[in-house]
Structures are given as structure tokens and as C-alpha cells.
Amino acid sequence: MSPFKLNDRGKRRNRRKWLVLSIFLSLFLFCVLYLFFLERNVMISPETKPDFIVMEERIREKGTFYQSLVERKIPHRWIDLIISKLNPFVDFRRIQGATYRFIMDTEGEMVKFVYEAGPTEVYEIEKDSKGKFIVERHKVPLQVHLVKIVGEIRSSLFEAMNEVGEQDQLALSFAEILAWEIDFYQDVREGNRFKVIVEKIYKGEQFIQYGTIHVAEYLRGEEVIRGIRFNGGYYNEEGFSLQKAFLKSPLRFNRISSRFSGARRHPILGGIFPHFGVDYAAPIGTPVWAVADGTVISKGWNRGFGKQVILRHANGYKTYYGHLSRYGTGIRRGKRVQQKEIIGYVGSTGLSTGPHLDYRLSKDSRFRNPLKETFPPGYPIGESNKEEFHKRRDEMVTWLTNDIPNQKRLEQITSDALNKD
DSSP states (O other): OOHHHHHHHHHHHHHHHHHHHHHHHHHHHHHHHHHHHHHHHHHHOTTOOOSEEEEEEEOOTTOOHHHHHHHTTOOHHHHHHHHHHHTTTOOTTSOTTOEEEEEEETTSOEEEEEEEEETTEEEEEEEOTTSOEEEEEEOOEEEEEEEEEEEEOSSOHHHHHHHTTOOHHHHHHHHHHTTTTOOTTTSOOTTOEEEEEEEEEEETTEEEEEEEEEEEEEEETTEEEEEEEETTEEEOTTSBBSOOSSOSOSOOOSOEEEOOEEEEEOTTTOSEEEEOEEEEEOOTTOEEEOSSSEEEEEEEEOGGGOEEEEEEOGGGEEEEEEEEEEEOTTOOTTOEEOTTOEEEEEBOOSSOSSSEEEEEEEETTEEEOTTTOOOOOOOBOOGGGHHHHHHHHHHHHHHHHSOOOSEEEEEEEEGGGGGOO
């Protein structure tokens, strides 16, 4: 056979191979391009429509809930339903800053309505299994962290808390725990230090509120005052309750207009007169509470003291509350009152240059300095609980005094737990 014929056959086979390969590559490229443009056409197809229409709005200041719904052109039948469902749960007079989300289908039927009064107060309206619209409060997931906070007093406890990034409410709660040990008007000094281990509750990164204070500590020079939470109360390190028969003061405000003095110049009458009490400057209408359990022995006008309430307590003590603007509900002679029960409200009646409470204390008919009086300790922990308390005390004090991390993740809760006390 001629070598020229063999060479022609080889060329023909090579051409067939290239033809098959070209056809295969063309088909593959066609499929790839087809799928690409098909997906692209689906994504941008003008015929694709959303299943739901969502309207979101924040209720503006001085606006009303009804007005906001009308302005968003929500049909009146749905407005009536929404308001009737939320009315038992929501105070529509206090809705500024609230947000809502209205969801309906393309046929104009409401699918869901979400009303958020605040970060942890969320209501949802949607159909139940029977097709009837119902409202439920949504359980918002929250995180609880146990945090150690340390600060130093420069001018006041409030400012010291603010300087370390905390809010006034923590200062108030801290002061209430130690209210039987410290008068935060008289005893606070620059350079005093405090420590507190407290639960802080978050929704994601958003701080919601403070939880339980596990331990509060106040360092006043060499003196260390601690309140350790145990079985719902606060105890010192020896296991005695911080809650005593008498509070240190009847108000929680930030300044005293005049302190106890055997004699002072009267601001109205002139001359030197004994002043056997402490004047607590506070706005008119500020609640005044009893510093201890007792009985009302006098209620009425008492010359220069204006409207005054006098209480009799155990062991020969009496307390006097003067210059009141009005009296607490149900306060009358002979009534038994409990510690911190409201007995009146700050005023400026009688011989007074401005709104304040004139607070006095006597024992066996002799006036005593209420800022320096010492009262018996609270009740001790029972023997059966001492071992458990000592374990709890040691755990808390170790964290307070050592360089242990300042924050621990405790647990995850839902917003409904905040309503349980």
C-alpha cells in the first residue's frame, strides 16, 4: 500500500476526533450559558412579586397610635381589630417611641401585627389554629451577666457610679441595701470606695436593666461595710441582717440643708435657738417614710413645724417629721405604720424658708442626734443555714478582693422572667 494513502487515513481520523471534541465543547458551553442567563432572567424577572407587604413605623412624639396607623393607609377594619386586641395590654396614652410592624398579603389580608413598646415588651397579633386573631406577649431572649463594679467617691455616690459607666438606679439600689449602716448624706467622703457585684441583663449588646445585687461593699477609711445577699436578704460577714429597727435617714436625696446642732440662728425668727434635728432639703411632694415600725401619736398643725407627724417606737424612741405639705394616705392618730411606709410629703409649712423635711429623734423624752445614734444589730442567720451562708460569703468576698475577671456569663432568660419578683 502506498504510504500516501496511509497518511490520508490518519488525517481523516484526526479530523473526526477534533470534530467530536468541538461538538462536545460547544454543547457544554451552550449549557453553561443557558443556565447562567436563565438564573439571571429569573432574578430580574419583572413578573416576580413578593408574597407579603410589610409596613414599619415609629410613633412620633405627640402623635397617637390611631393617627399613625391611618397615615400608613392601613385599612380601618384592621386598625379596629389591632386596637381592640392591644387595648387590654397597652396604655395608648404612653406610646411615644414605640414601633410597630404591619404585615399583609397581596390580597390585603393582615397576616401579622407586631407592636414593640420597648426592648422587652413586644406583642404579636396573628391567627391561631382556628383562624381567629389573638394577641400574645413575645418572650424576648435575654442574657444575664454577673459583673463586678469598682469606684471611688469624688463628690457623690451618683457621680461615682456614672464615672464608671453605671446608671443612677444602681446607686439607689446600692444605697438602699446599706441604708441601715450608712447615711449617704452624712457619711460619704471623698476618697471612700465602693464595690458591687450585680446582675446586668442584656438583649444582645443592648443593656436592659440591673438584676439582683449579690454583694455591696463600702470602704470608709479602715472600715469595711458589706452586705451579702442570702435567702432574699442582706447580711454582714458575721451573719447578722443589715435590716435594723431604724433606718439612718428618712429620705434618699443628695444634700442636707442643715445638720444637727445644739444651737443655731433661726433663719426666720433670728436669735439662737436649739435645733435638735436634721433638715433634709427636697422638692415639695417628695415622699417621707417612717424610719421604723411604730404608732402615730400626733398628726396635725404644730406651730412653727407646720404640718407634722410624730411616731412612737419601741424602747422609748419617738420620731418627728415637720414642715409637711400633706399627709400619707390613711395616716391618723393611733395607726400602726411599718418601716418605709409613706407618712407624708415634703413641704414648706410653718416657719420654713423653703421646701425641706425637719426630722428629729428622741429617746425617753430627750432629743438625740439622729446621725450619730447607734441601734441594735439585726437578727442573725439561723444555725441550720450558717454553713451555707459562710460558703456563699467566702465566694463573694474572694471575688471582691481578688483579681478575678470582672464579668461572668450566668444564664439566658426570656423577658417574661423580668416580671417575676
